[in-house]
Amino acid sequence: MTTLVITPEVRDVMRAKLATVGEAAVNAIIAEVPSYVNALSGHMGENIRNAVSLALGGFISLASRADGTDLRRPGAAALEGAYMLGRGEARSGRSMEALLAAYRVGSRESWRQMASALVENGVDAATIASFAELVFTYMDQLSDASVTGHSDETASSGRIRQQLLDELARSLVAGDPDEILVRAAERAEWEPPETLTAVLLPEAQVGAAMRVVSPHTLRVDDLTGETDRVVLLVPDAPRRLLLRAVQGRQCIVGPPRPWTRVRRSYRRAVRALTLPEANGPSVVDTEHHLAALAVSADVDALRDLRARVLAPLADHTPTAREKLTETLRAWLLLQGRRDAVAEALFVHPQTVRYRVGQLREAYGDALEDPHFVREAIVALGFDHPA
Structure with missing residues (x-):
């Protein structure tokens, strides 16, 4: 059994630092554990702050007693709190790995902050070293309790909750009414x-x-x-x-x-x-x-529109029709700029001039009609369905 009794003066120094330590632990966890990236702005940030304060506060209380209490063993209340924290993290969808990482980072940062305060207040190195060993052992016990809680929650309700989450996802994809979606989210304990x-x-x-x-x-x-x-x-x-x-x-x-x-x-x-x-x-x-x-929202309508726009080219051979179609498309999209059309089609400008002449023969005044031009751009402006 390992004991360590701290003086009232040291106890008061450490208690005064608990709020600062909790904030530092939250910031470190957010910075280093991706699953907790939004913790600071939500209720989980407050949970972490409270957990740090309760854990270290409980340790300080034990260390303040002169009755030979084993500081490596947290009290029943602290262990129960850590156990429930593990269950809550499982319900929140965070993995056991994320939880353990949060404990490691939080414990390290908490001790860094606390040790700094002890040094500033003249606590000797031997006491600080003993204190560090006991704090980390104490936190390991709490970590083990949280892991047990996480495992128990996963085993007892993980499958059921996953089924509820699957049902919620299917309802969302199906576009069910709002009241059904809200109830499904509540049943799955999923925060919208x-x-x-x-x-x-x-x-x-x-x-x-x-x-x-x-x-x-x-x-x-x-x-x-x-x-x-x-x-x-x-x-x-x-x-x-x-x-x-x-x-x-x-x-x-x-x-x-x-x-x-x-x-x-x-x-x-x-x-x-x-x-x-x-x-x-x-x-x-x-x-x-x-x-x-x-x-392309209505594929059949797009096919029909394309067929109508290209109807005047029906008498040409398939090869000629394909070349005239790509020329018409480029001509419309590039606003009749012959050199730009030739560059886009990798042909000579004279070839463009010849093909446009064929298009004018086939379409007549339609090429100047804004209604036709609009429909042709819609029909030919994008890759079309087969």
Whole structure:
């Protein structure tokens, strides 16, 4: 058994530092443990501050007694608090690894702050060294209690809660009414964010992606039959950071939407599967393809419009029709600038002049009609569905 009795003066110094120590521990955990990045602005920050104050406060109280108390063993209340903290962290979706990292960082920073105060107040080195050994042993006991609580919570309710989270994700993707979504979130003990962003990606890339997005991200297999990709619903994700996090993965990122309206983000991401870029190796940011997605929202209508616009070329051979179609497209998009059209098509300007002459024969005054020009640009301006 190891004992250490501190004087009332030292006790008072340490108690006066508890608030400062708690704040420093929170800041260190936020800086070094990604899963706690938003802790300072939420209730978890207050929980951590309280946990530090209670843990060290309890240790100081024990050390102030001269009855031979073993300081390596926290009291029942402290152990119960640490156990419940572990259960709460499991319910919040944070992993045991994140919890242990928070303990390591928090204990280190707490002792750094406390030791500084002791040195400033003239406490001798031998006492500080003994104190450090006992504090870290004491914190290890609390850490073990939290790990037990985390494990018990995961074993007893983890599967049930995951089922509730899966049901919530499916309801969100299905676009269920708000009251159903709110009840589903409450049952799953999932705190609704301001926004959710839908991300579609292949099954093989889900694990890696889940390690770099928020731990509160919901996952659901796409049950609509429209795609074989997995859907991630990422909460309150700054767009630049989200795109950087999933860089190098074959995924489609929808727009952020209010959490009860995330189906709109999901639907846009699904529509983006029709884009040629969706089959490439890079991330597809739907915000960069709004025009293409808008004109392809009704694929049948786009096909019909394209057929009507190209009807005057029906009598030409397939090869000639293809060349005239690409010339008409470039001519409209480049506003009739012949040299620019020639450069875009890699042909001589005289070839452009000849083809435009053929187009004028086929279309007549329609090429000057704003209504036709608008329809032709919509029909030909983007890669079209087969």
